[in-house]
Amino acid sequence: MTKPYMNPEPVPPASQLSVLPFAAAVDGLLRGESEIPSLRVTLHRAISRQGEGYLQQVCAYVQGEKADPRGAGRVFPVDEGIIGAAFGDRRIWRTKAYKTNPEFQIDLREAMPASGDKRAPSEVAWSYLAVPFLGPQDQVVLILYADCNELNFFANDDRLRCVVAMCRGFCCLFDWLEKNDPFPNLRNFPLQKGKPITGSDRTVYSKIQEAVDFIEPPRFKEVPSFNYEASAA
Numbered sequence: 001m002t003k004p005y006m007n008p009e010p011v012p013p014a015s016q017l018s019v020l021p022f023a024a025a026v027d028g029l030l031r032g033e034s035e036i037p038s039l040r041v042t043l044h045r046a047i048s049r050q051g052e053g054y055l056q057q058v059c060a061y062v063q064g065e066k067a068d069p070r071g072a073g074r075v076f077p078v079d080e081g082i083i084g085a086a087f088g089d090r091r092i093w094r095t096k097a098y099k100t101n102p103e104f105q106i107d108l109r110e111a112m113p114a115s116g117d118k119r120a121p122s123e124v125a126w127s128y129l130a131v132p133f134l135g136p137q138d139q140v141v142l143i144l145y146a147d148c149n150e151l152n153f154f155a156n157d158d159r160l161r162c163v164v165a166m167c168r169g170f171c172c173l174f175d176w177l178e179k180n181d182p183f184p185n186l187r188n189f190p191l192q193k194g195k196p197i198t199g200s201d202r203t204v205y206s207k208i209q210e211a212v213d214f215i216e217p218p219r220f221k222e223v224p225s226f227n228y229e230a231s232a233a
Contacts, residue, residue, distance in 0.1 A: 131167055
């Protein structure tokens with residue numbers, strides 16, 4: 001039976017369009033001049049539905065020149081995988097560095113059953129990243145998510161710092177938009193805080209994933225939640 005929180009729910013087009021170009025820019029930075037196997041980038045937001053708090057995928061997965069729309073709107077419990085870890089402790093999470101792929105594969109096969117993941121190892125990405133965007137009261141507003149099949153891709157500290165710098169720029173721009181309201185027909189309608197709903201079938205791979213303590217997550221000063229919609233002037 002499909003769990004009710006897995007059903008996709010509509011995301012305002014304005015909210016999707018607000019993050020898609022940013023996801024594409026992150027994708028372009030990560031690809032550089034080379035092709036990264038199965039790289040995809042998206043963002044999730046914290047939402048409330050009937051007084052309950054969830055994470056929702058805001059936009060399609062950006063994959064190079066493509067944007068796969070199938071993921072947009074999916075709703076997850078707040079402890080779902082690596083995005084759940086980033087939500088729970090408000091830190092950046094990523095896959096650890098490994099010397100060799102065989103070592104990684106051994107730990108992956110041990111980590112999956114421990115986390116409740118029933119997929120085949122061949123279905124799982126080799127590198128994951130989750131970057132939480134914090135709000136004025138330290139609440140998680142957004143989470144940047146990326147994965148790919150290149151070993152140690154997000155374990156590169158310089159690459160991670162570049163991604164987080166882009167996220168900080170995104171925060172600065174939307175703080176300015178929130179404060180100055182330059183577009184009368186666009187509003188960030190507030191989302192109420194809900195009781196966090198847990199119970200994911202897949203938790204973080206604690207054996208192969210780690211929190212990053214030496215880089216602070218990006219932070220909004222003015223944006224408490226992310227829910228941009230077109231409105232009457």
